Amino acid sequence: MIVNRLAILQKLKELYTLRGLGECYVEHQVLQSKISCSNDTDIKNKILHCKLCARSKMGEAVFGNMQQNAKVIFATLLPVMNSRGQFLPIRSVKILQDIIKNVFRFAPSEYSILSLLKCADTPIKSEEVDCCKPYFFEQINLSMQGVILCFGGNEALEFFELNKNCFGKIINFRGRRLLVTYSLGELLKNPSLKKEAMRHFILLKEVL
Template sequence: MTKLVKYKILNQLNYLKSIGFKYHENLELFSPDIKNYKLPNNIEELKNICEHCHLCELSKTRKNVLFAYGNRYSNIMLITDEPTNSEDELGLFYSGKTGDLLKNMIENVLKVQKEDLYLTSLVKCKSNSGINSSNVETCNDYLLKQIELVNPKLIVVLGDKTYSYLLNNSNDFSQVRGKELSFNGIKLIATYSATFLLRNPSFKKDAYYDMLKIKNIMENLI
């Protein structure tokens, strides 16, 4: 039995378990076979796997799987923490007030169209009460594979939660945002998420200056 067949069987068994089927023994969802499963080197195949994923509890409550939006050949990858309620409802990034604000930040400050960048999230499904480390760990291989396939020259991290989970770092976000950092050899810069800015508009000025730094880095990418 190949790893791919094992993965599909375990995925299906987990789905059956999520809708009420019982097993005589507990199913170990994160066995080495799953974690060592070789994800495809094709972005569309990876998207298909994500859209049929039932490996964590978020799959029980999501309405849509949001894999990514934009140009997969872009030099710039934006990463947020999770889809918003509007995005989950419509199945499309940049939906709702949060999406409108992020779009304005990109188009009015970076001076590019949102379609020219590549946007994804730590987890591909909306949570009801906020994501946790287990959700992020489940989706982490998908995200790392996305980063590998898109191969951006700059990663823009949106929000403190995204920063702390992606870099496994609990540093004070206010001290690291706006600074040029590195992730797996890729330039990285963090700023406030649009969700945070809607709730805390007084920080929009700081976010504006962060976006100007991002614009400067973008213009100097080779």
């Protein structure tokens, strides 16, 4: 009994040490089975008719905008478009529009816009993330190319199950390049972060 207790305490000490060094842990949960779709229309129908969690009752689901020849996939925590593919008229979304136009200078056919969660601008719960993950990853699988630039801060790192050392760096994720930067909300509330975010954008542009 005492030996087992000591072993548990030693393991806890190791885990706390790793967490202090930047490792990120999530509780084990049973995730929804992987979604398999043959095309954009198939995954779009599944997203728009999803009723897996209470979040779907609080707002319409949003598929986003997928371009097969996109150079960059801009990913946000929550939808920045409505169900008709139009940008939402809010200040944080205007920041993204300005970045696309003034920093990357992309034409509409050169980028995709997806969200990690598919509906409702409300606080995020872990069980809702688990429901939306398969949809987002299947959208990525169906995209022919494109570097992922995710505006999500720490919540995005948790979504991708990455530690904090990955923030602001280009990493290989499921065969694609991924860079996680600050969320649009963070950039809106704290404009001083824009300087560091710009360094992230320049880093990304160098690999395009």
